[in-house]
Amino acid sequence: MSAExxxxxxxxxxxxxxxxxxxxxxxxxxxxxxxVVLIGAAFDQDVSLAFFDDGVFxxxxxxxxxxxxxxxxxxxxxxxxxYEVTKLYVEKESLEERGLTADDLMEITYEDEDDDWAEKxxxxxxxxxxxxxxxxxxxxILSF
Amino acid sequence: MLHTVNKSPFxxxxxxxxxxHARPGDAILLIExxxxxxxxxxxxxxxxxxxxxxxxxxxxxxxxxxxxxKDTSLIERISVVDYGGFVDLVAEHDVSQAWL
Numbered sequence: 001m002s003a004e005x006x007x008x009x010x011x012x013x014x015x016x017x018x019x020x021x022x023x024x025x026x027x028x029x030x031x032x033x034x035x036v037v038l039i040g041a042a043f044d045q046d047v048s049l050a051f052f053d054d055g056v057f058x059x060x061x062x063x064x065x066x067x068x069x070x071x072x073x074x075x076x077x078x079x080x081x082x083y084e085v086t087k088l089y090v091e092k093e094s095l096e097e098r099g100l101t102a103d104d105l106m107e108i109t110y111e112d113e114d115d116d117w118a119e120k121x122x123x124x125x126x127x128x129x130x131x132x133x134x135x136x137x138x139x140x141i142l143s144f
Numbered sequence: 145m146l147h148t149v150n151k152s153p154f155x156x157x158x159x160x161x162x163x164x165h166a167r168p169g170d171a172i173l174l175i176e177x178x179x180x181x182x183x184x185x186x187x188x189x190x191x192x193x194x195x196x197x198x199x200x201x202x203x204x205x206x207x208x209x210x211x212x213x214k215d216t217s218l219i220e221r222i223s224v225v226d227y228g229g230f231v232d233l234v235a236e237h238d239v240s241q242a243w244l
Contacts, residue, residue: 023152025210026177054152057180060212067206074212098154099185099217 014139015046020055022144024074025065030058031073033144038076041083049080050131052091056098059090059123061106074106081110081122088122091131145170146237149178150244153188162243163191168198173225173233175204179211184219192219204230 018037022029040047051059058074065072080088088108095101102125111117126134135141147166153159159174159181166172174182181188182203192201205224208215215224225233234240 022155023177023180023211025207026150026152054155054177054180057211062212062214063210064212065210068210070210072210097187098180099183099189104212 013044013046015137016040016048016140016142017135017138018047018049019135019141019143020049020051020058021053023054023057024063025068025070029144030055031071033142034073034076036142036144037080037085038083041080041085047085048087048089048134049085050089050091050134052094052128052131054094054098056090056094056100056105059088059106059108060100060104077106078108080108084110086110086120086122087124089124089126089131089134091128092125093128095125146233146240147172148240148242149174149181150176150242152177153181154186158243159188160191162241163195166199168196171200171202171233171237173202173204173230174222175207175230179203179207179213182208182218182222183213184217189219193221195221197221202229202233 018033020030020033024030037049059077063072063074105123108122109119110122112120147162147170149159149162149172151158159178162172181192201221202223202225205226208224
């Protein structure tokens with residue numbers, strides 16, 4: 001079901017960007033952001049997430065928190081597609097500075113209703129300049 | 145002397161301050177978000193690799209695992225310790241300085 005059919009008309013929709021710039025377990029920011037995204041998903045808005053600076057560490061694969069007594073919330077990012085949150089922008093420069101590549105990221109996908117429910121990646125690598133443009137195009141930016 | 149660093153080297157200057165004040169024979173233990181300094185091929189790795197050989201650098205294993213950092217990703221001079229090793233390091237050194 002598209003957002004329009006779901007209630008909010010296109011004229012009511014705003015572009016929301018959640019900015020994630022913190023590593024996942026040293027502070028509570030990453031988990032708080034994820035929870036707000038999930039809550040906000042109920043409001044039929046045009047939602048996207050940006051991961052840059054230490055925020056790219058949030059979606060690294062292979063996280064195992066058994067030894068530190070904290071909840072591993074990384075699998076939840078893979079459920080975002082079910083909440084129609086399908087645009088995750090990851091900044092290339094932030095990955096490079098941290099010795100990371102796209103191969104180090106979790107596979108986060110969604111099923112595209114406009115393309116016979118084909119499974120597609122929600123992750124889009126963007127340059128720093130492209131991310132600046134994306135931020136400038138938003139109605140609301142929520143920072144974590 | 146034992147130094148612990150718990151902040152990401154990409155976000156804070158904590159790790160740099162620690163390196164600027166560490167003396168030969170000291171030990172540095174990376175914990176929590178500090179373990180990101182232990183990874184090779186990053187913007188800060190060169191600084192770690194170039195350090196005086198008299199400095200011992202450790203990273204806490206459970207914090208590496210939580211962050212999806214494999215042992216094969218670590219800078220060669222880094223030794224991984226568990227919580228018991230953390231306690232041993234504290235016991236072995238007269239003074240501990242926590243770089244927060």
